[in-house]
Amino acid sequence: MQKILVVDDVELNRELLRYILEEEYTIEVAADGKEAIQKLQESQGETGAVLLDLQMPRMDGFAVIAALEERGWMQRFPVLVISGEYSMEVENRCLELGVSDFIHKPFGTSIVRNRIRNAMELFATRKKLERKVEEQAEALKEQNQIIQRQAEKLRHEKSFNRLMMEYRSAIMEVETRLKVLNEEFSQEYNRNPFEAIKSRLKTPASIFEKLERKGYPFTLESIRENLTDVAGLRVICSFPDDIYRLAELLTKQDDIIIVRKKDYIKSPKPNGYRSLHFILSVPIFLSDEKKYMNAEVQFRTIAMDFWASLEHKLKYKKYVRSADEIVGMLKDCADSIEALDYQMQEIRNKIDRSRQ
């Protein structure tokens, strides 16, 4: 039987609770906070729950809660307050301090039994879940360390470095072609189709994490065949129509092959994400050969990029409180940003027309 410690300065209350609960639990009693702390110390973690009165001599209920918190014991067992106190403020304060339930005196037998049972079950389930999460986090950490070690080993291999050089060349190739288009546009039309290009080469650790996650072998051939985003470019445009114009000009070049296209602007993701994605196969020219390499190119407006950076933070920080609310707010922002993008485009069109 699980042990419950009843802490109350009134003997009649202690005995009443003993009478109600002793069929299901082993009951221990304490007449005040000091005695309660001492008994908990002696029981060496065997206590399954504490039923705590608030008004007691020597050490009241709040002082007991503070002492339990200080020792880290609030995480060991549920604490239920049983009190004649009817103020919402006091009840709230107890719950905020981590108390599992607040039972009002005078209480009914079955209410006390059920609420104690529920609080203990809930607490045990939460503990089990926490343990599971800890185990999973530990397993992930180990897996991550293995990946880091493998990545580190490969980082020093000549053939891996050669492959990375080829992906870097693919980034340079796409970047140069975009810059040429930008030059031409500024000469011909006196404006730039994009504001900035951000590029990145996937890190060895991130390459291995993705191979592992997708169940692909850890070989150079596998990286080449299965990962399409080792070379990544993000093209930040001012207006939505620049995105399509620039993407078309780039992808229609006769030696560029479109491997995959995803238009999250025409069909945004449910979270509100908007961008135009391409996986392109681009030629790179080496000393003795011409080779095709994959590169991921994402086109977005400045506003979409601003939104995506914030959303990325949210996606990877799941512990953020009230995440559902934030997800909803981000979706609203994504919709406002879309409207704003098209409004700005309309203003630009009006200005262009007034110039002619």
Ligand code: 0O2
């Ligand atoms: P990271 O950390 O940015 O690199 P894939 O797994 O890449 O083969 P997937 O995920 O179907 O295939 O490709 P998709 O949908 O084209 O997404 C590729 C990249 O776009 C993602 O890379 C993100 O960078 C970005 N992206 C896609 N969806 C979202 C989104 O909802 N929010 C934000 N902020 N970015 C998004 P990674 O590898 O998932 O992540």
